Amino acid sequence: MDDDARTPIYWASSSVSATRMLWDPAVHEHFGERCYLYLITGRRADPTGTLSDDLRRLALSLGITSATAHALFGPYDVLFRFWGTNQSRQRFARGLKASAIQVVTIREFTASDVHYGLTATGAPSAAEISAQIDHIRAAAEAERLKPGAPVDQGVVELLLSRGLAHLIQPSVGVKFYLFLKSQLPETPPLDYTVRELRRTAQAENLQGISIYSGTGFVDLIMKAIAPNYDSLLEIVNSLRVVSKSLHFDPWSLPVADFGKAMMQETLDGVEGELGRALETLLSLEQDSARAELLRREIGSMDRRQMTALSNLAGEIYSRASGSDLERMSETLTACIAKSRKDLNRALSFLTSIEDDLRYFLPRFLAAHLGPRWLDQIRSSNLNLGINSPDALDRFTGSGPDKWTLGLMLRVLSESYVRFEGDLAADLHSIFTEGWRSHIRDIVDLRDEFAHGLLMTSVRARDFGGALGMKVRTMLIASQFQSRLEHHIDLYM
Structure with a gap:
């Protein structure tokens, strides 16, 4: 860490010469966040990259900060990626639909596993994350209060030593994405595919390798940085050969604004997300006096109870609608108020x-x-x-x-x-x-x-x-x- 101690480290930067830090995917997942990637085409040609800027501004206005929007060469205008909860995803979909941004095509991919390959020790366990939860929250809160500021070196050392975050060293070249769709009726086990892709990418001296497996318009997405445009075609062809040998149909898109687009890594704070979900459920309560009573009951809970309640409220809000949402809101508020009468009515x-x-x-x-x-x-x-x-x-x-x-x-x-x-x-x-x-x-x-x-x-x-x-x-x-x-x- 001696060299790093003299080097400013950031959660967010648009400069390829900056040293950045990423949360381990397990930390995002611990807070109920997943990685979502979208390919988006606008109604008009976008040579200046304004669509990517508009999408990033929209995301920030919706409280989605762990986001990157890249302008692309090819049939799609933007690759938009963010870490967030399911409520974030729903809010982004509603916000995009209500905005002035004119979208012709949008294709979604939800990552179930994210392979950065930045450590040989594996992901931190739930127990290891829980043991450092106050430090994690403090680091996330510091970034929200002073976005774009260098991370405190003590925080850097702590998070890196526990495997909770990883450094991304400065890199130059051509960032590109490889998309793979299985040729088989059922998607084969992906561990071997991920290893072979990474082995090939490393043999081609690629940097910044990330591999996402999940569901959506493809089964796998790989992101990497090639040394230059002259080598890009040969590298992509090598990856295509390996992909086809593994029974995947591959295609690729190069990034047009690498070194200009803001890349940001934050924890938006699942407690804030779920707090909004809990408020939504409480807002269904028509009696304002009772709603205030419920808020006092919640305020009397310890941190463990309140966090679990918020998680539960967020899950209900994301999975229920219509009469089921009203019924479950009534059930949850009856549990908060410890009211047998209300519970009997809600569960009749x-x-x-x-x-x-x-x-x-x-x-x-x-x-x-x-x-x-x-x-x-x-x-x-x-x-x-x-x-x-x-x-x-x-x-x-x-x-x-x-x-x-x-x-x-x-x-x-x-x-x-x-x-x-x-x-x-x-x-x-x-x-x-x-x-x-x-x-x-x-x-x-x-x-x-x-x-x-x-x-x-x-x-x-x-x-x-x-x-x-x-x-x-x-x-x-x-x-x-x-x-x-x-x-x-x-x-x-």
């Missing part, structure tokens, strides 16, 4: 699931399998997880009017895989499949609610543990019930 739908399913299931199956549907169900060797003689007798010796909620849910779940054609297609169109892995959780939740046992978890306010898991199950059950209510009329 749990008692409706069994009755509605008992009406819907036989009519739905009869519509697809005919009047002898029950015989077909019993003879289809369904994996229903029946372990007790009483439950087996309910299934084999009686109709669905005697089936339990768990048994009906398992019959419905098994119908996804045991039957083909219109039946399976209709099930997929009516219900998303997320609930299928939570049948036991839904049944246990309904039973706890029916026996008045949920308040024990609510009083503990363990939003990061047992209560948080129950609230997530409530959301899954709410979404299932909403879909059931929406389609039950078709079978009356």
Whole structure:
């Protein structure tokens, strides 16, 4: 660190001669952030790079600071990349749509893994990140207060020594991106592909190598810096040969403004993001006096409870909409207020699931399998997880009017895989499949609610543990019930 101690180090810079610092991807992920990349084409030709400037200004206005916008040569005008939460992503999409920026094409890629290759020790563990969480927050806050200022050398040494951040040394040349789409019906394991791409890139003396794997318009994206334009074609061809040997279709785009575009690496602060989500949920509360009471209750929580609650609120806000969002807002505020009355009102739908399913299931199956549907169900060797003689007798010796909620849910779940054609297609169109892995959780939740046992978890306010898991199950059950209510009329 002796040389680095005399060299200013920045989180953000547009100069290729500056030494920059990057957070390890595991730190971003710890705060609920992911890396999003977009290829964007504007309505007009953009020779001056104003579209990239406009996108960066828009992102900053939306509170998205860990962003880079590069002008490109080729069929797309801009590559826009940022680290942020799902709320950031949604806010960017809404903000772009509402802005004066005229976009013709936008293609999105969400990275599930980011491979910088800057350390041989691997990513820091969750425990290692948690142990340094106050230092991480302090460093992120310092950057927000003085954006673009050199990072304190003590902070640099601490973060680097713990593997929480990495240095990016000055580099010159031609930055380019390689995009790879699998030729195979199913994307193969990517570890070997990532290693081979990195080995080839290093053999070509490329710098600044980053490889992103994920979902979107391609399966892999590689970023690297070639020494100069004269070598770029040969280097890209070498990478194309390797990519094709690994059963990927590759294509590439060079960056037009390397050395000019601002490259910034920050933690926007998931607590601020989720705080906005929590405020959104509280804003659905019509009684202002009660909303103020809820805020006082939140203010009385310790930091661990408040952080877990904020995470939970952000998750609900990103996954729920319409009546489900209103229902979950009512549920979460009942948990905050520790109100049995409010919780009973918010979760009354749990008692409706069994009755509605008992009406819907036989009519739905009869519509697809005919009047002898029950015989077909019993003879289809369904994996229903029946372990007790009483439950087996309910299934084999009686109709669905005697089936339990768990048994009906398992019959419905098994119908996804045991039957083909219109039946399976209709099930997929009516219900998303997320609930299928939570049948036991839904049944246990309904039973706890029916026996008045949920308040024990609510009083503990363990939003990061047992209560948080129950609230997530409530959301899954709410979404299932909403879909059931929406389609039950078709079978009356």
